[in-house]
Each structure stands twice: as C-alpha cells, then as structure tokens.
Amino acid sequence: MTLDEIYAPVKDDLALVEKKLATIARHDIPLLGKLLEYALINGGKRIRPALALLSGKFCKYDLDVLIPMAASVELLHIGTLVHDDIIDNSPLRHGKSTVSQAWGSNSALLLGDYLFARAGRLAATTENMRIIRGFAETLMTISGGELREAGTSFDMADAKENYYKWINDKTASLFIMAAECGSALSGCPEEQIQALKEYARNFGLAFQVIDDILDFVGDSSQMGKPVGSDLNEGAITLPSIIYAEKYPDSRIIHRIIIEKDKGMVAEAVEKIRSSSVIDECRDIAQNYYNKACQSLEKLPDCEARKSLNALVTFVIKRNR
C-alpha cells in the first residue's frame, strides 16, 4: 500500500492539519515567519499527525480537538529535529539544508524554543489535562533522554541497554503521545488507549531501528543525507553496537567513538554492510513490528486499524 492509500481514512483531515501548519507559519516577525515556513512546509510524511488522527477513529472522532492536537504533535517533532540538527551539526535533512545550516544555530535554537511553545499552546486548546500533562512529560522525556547517552561507558551490554532507553525516549515517546492524544481525546475506553499506546511504542522502536539501519545501508541520494552520518557524528547505534559485540577483536567502532578517529567511518560502514549485523538488526525491528501488530488485534476491526497496520508495515519496508 502507498502512504496515500494508508492515509485514506483521514486524508481530508490531514489536509486540515497541513492548512493549520501553514497558518502557524505566517508570523508578523519577518525572520520568524521565514524560519517557520522553511521548517514547517517541508513535504514531510506527517506520520505522527496521521497516527494521532487514525487513533481517534475508534470512538467519537472530534476534529475540533484532533486537528490542533495533530498539528501540535508535528510541531513538537519538528522542534526536536531543529534542535537535534544543531547538536549533531548536521548539514542536511530530507535533502535540504538543516535550519541551523541555512540560518545559523542561534536562529535554529530560538525557532525550536518557539515551536515547543507553539505546540504547547495548541495542546492547551484541547483543555484536556491528561493531554496537556502528557505533552509536557513527552518533551521532558525527549530532552532529558538525550542527556542519557553522554558520559556512558563503552561497555557493550550497557551500550545496548542505553540504546534501547535512548530510542524509547527520543522516538517512541512521541509516537506514544500521538496515539494517546488521538484515542483519549476521542473518549476511547482505557483498554483501547493502552493498546494503541503499546502499538505506538513498538511502532516507534521499529521505526528508529530501521532508521539506524538505513544510516548504514541506505542510498544517500534517496535519504537526503550521507551514509554513515551517525558514526560520523559520534552516535553509536544498534548496528555499531552489535558489530562491536560480535567482533570484539575489531576495535574499529571503539576507534571511531572513543578515539574520535573519523577516518575509519567509511571502512566501518563497509564492514557492517557486508556482515550479518544488518540482518540481525532487521530481526529486532521485525520483532517490534510483530508486537505492534499484536497490540492492534485488541482493537475493533475497522478501516483505521487496517491503516495503522499498513502504516507500521510501510515503515518497516521503507528504504529512506
């Protein structure tokens, strides 16, 4: 299924989210308006707003709260990307210059702050305390979690545990929030909300593992960023961890991460691509995929459930 087909049950409403984002991008402070337009009108896949809307389809689907909340989730996501790209000093995202590259890191920092605040303001329009608290807690998890990775030892067991905590905090937490918003704002029974959150958690983890695989095996022109970016930025993700674990005598990952020998990145990428590590990582992603699908079975069968199933399938099969 194509993404258009998957999004069919919420197609018109996603267009309203897009319209909302375009409205938010207009601002009477000229520089802020330019930054917002650059960051928000980005042709992104809008997976998180789609997840929020589809999660709203199991009960009383209320566009008055779902549209602002779906937009809020996307703004929060984009805010974290804008700040991540400062931290990682990333030149490209989706094939175009990052905000920090194009406008400088100071403007990017302030834009990210503004996006968090604007997202919070939208979350507040729901007047739903569970959602408002959840919004703040998600941003606490995302920003706090990024401080978890630093200062960790190079023990591979620790590295793996830290990796799973890290991707839970930085990626899955926002998927969970999207699913919770959609379902709680639609008055779903708690059991269904929990099933959707569990689906979203596994969806988010699968999404991130695939992302980290693609950083090694993807086509740089399709991904819009160079292969091996993570290692180059000093980030040790699942493929590197498993490689270092399987081949303890090869100190190549150690040299890149600990001794900061960036000259070894291309060789490490090649070694990992041609080893069985990528297959092992795919198995781990597949395991999260299976759990996500199992969670969906607790929900009533309907078009939205089919779409949620197809969405996680799409993500696990994607190549960019």
Place this chain on the structure above:
Amino acid sequence: MTLDEIYAPVKDDLALVEKKLATIARHDIPLLGKLLEYALINGGKRIRPALALLSGKFCKYDLDVLIPMAASVELLHIGTLVHDDIIDNSPLRHGKSTVSQAWGSNSALLLGDYLFARAGRLAATTENMRIIRGFAETLMTISGGELREAGTSFDMADAKENYYKWINDKTASLFIMAAECGSALSGCPEEQIQALKEYARNFGLAFQVIDDILDFVGDSSQMGKPVGSDLNEGAITLPSIIYAEKYPDSRIIHRIIIEKDKGMVAEAVEKIRSSSVIDECRDIAQNYYNKACQSLEKLPDCEARKSLNALVTFVIKRNR
C-alpha cells in the same frame, strides 16, 4: 529595605519554592541531575517567584497552586537564561561559568529544553487553563521576540522602537506572567489582575533598562560579568542607542555593531559612561518605576502591596 525585609510576607513560602527547585534538581539521569543542580541552585534573587507569591496575597492565597507555579516561573526564567548564554556565547553569569561554558553548548541546549518542559509540567498542575495558555504564550513571546532584533536596520528611530519591543518580550513578559499567575490563581477580581499585570510590565521594563545601564556603569566584580558585555556580544541596548542618536557624527556604535569592530568597545563604554546618556536612561527607568507604583495604588493597601512597592524600588536602586 533589604530584599529579606521586602520578601518578609512570603518568606516561608519562598523557602518552599526553593525546596521544590531542589527536588526538581534531583534526577536519575546522572548528567541531567548535575546540570539541573548547577543551574537551579544558583543563589539567585528569585524575584519572579516572589512576584508571583506577593501577587497571590490580594485574595485567596492558595499554596497548593502558588508554590508549583512560582517554581514554574523560575524554571522558565532559568531555561531562557541557559539558552541566551549559548546564543551570546557568554562566559559568566552571577560570577560563575555559564552552563554552556562549563558543560558545553549541546548539554546547555538540552537542559534549556528540559527546563521549559518541566516548567510546563508544573504549570499544568494548576489545572487552570488561563495559566496554562499564558505559560505557553509567554514562551512564544520570549523566543519569538529574540528573533525580532536580528535583521533590523541601523536606523536609530527603528532601533529604539525595536529595543522597547525586545525588552517587553524578553523581560517584561515573564514578570507579567508571574503577576498574572499569582493573582489569577488566588481568584482576584479582573481589575486587580490587570493592575498587577500593568505594575509587572513597568517593573520588568525598569528592571531591564537598569540592567542595560549597569552593563556600562556597573562594577564587573559585583555584577559577575565584564563591563560592556552587551556591546561586545553585538547587542545594541538603550545607552548605545541614545548615544548614537545624540552624537550622530560619532560613528563608534556603528563601527562596533555594523562593522563588528570589537576593538572599539572599551572606548565606547568610556564615552557613554562620561556622557549624559546614562542619566537619560535612568530617567526612562524612573518613568517606568513611577508607572509601576501608580498601578499599585489601584490595589488594596496591605503588606504585600508595600513589598511590591519596595521590590521595584530595590530594583531601580540596585547596582548589580
């Protein structure tokens, strides 16, 4: 009056705010805990929490909501300082290294994000929609407003107008929020809330003008940062604007700000110190001070009102 005497009506409650901040500073992610402790336990004057608490004294003073909200206001304030110090590349604040200097700008960026989120989570505990909306809008104003200054022309009339908008957004907005929180959470009549907000706005503007004067005339050891920091960081504040306006033939401010000739900063500081510009700036601060005091007269006479009056007096007379 000393600050202790001014704070007397809310002394015990400010200690509870301090305790709340200490609790927040403990975190099971080790690096985050260290950063929080460094940033929050800073011996600051806690003017904004005091303002929130004193504003709560005119009606039903409810510590259950006022303590978290006063802590929220301070966290939001500290978050903006942490991000400001990245942007300005400032080495010192209150005589100690800034977070970005001591821990690196990436950690400082994430700490600021976390503080915004943590502050939002505390604001949410009030379950008061006016306050929650106001919280998000204040952060929008502060971060968006910082993007106003960039890209402005070097026309002095524009520069002055931009300066007043800028200090309203970056400083007065948070004073206003503190006053609104305290009074609205105490169920004050709308008229009193508006009087307190107007007081806070003028208080904030006076505070910032004095701050910008002290950057020229202060004692660097007492201020905990070098004299002339603003000009050195390329920020054109009221003394520089008035100097450039009064002496259009002297192009010294132009050379520093537009031509980035940092070698001229010491001379510019000396010229401004020995001119009548500082007195003119003090008159402007005094005017805000007078307006702040006038607003207080709309409120019932009580210990808290006396303290609010003394607080703005303290701020206008401060030398660091």
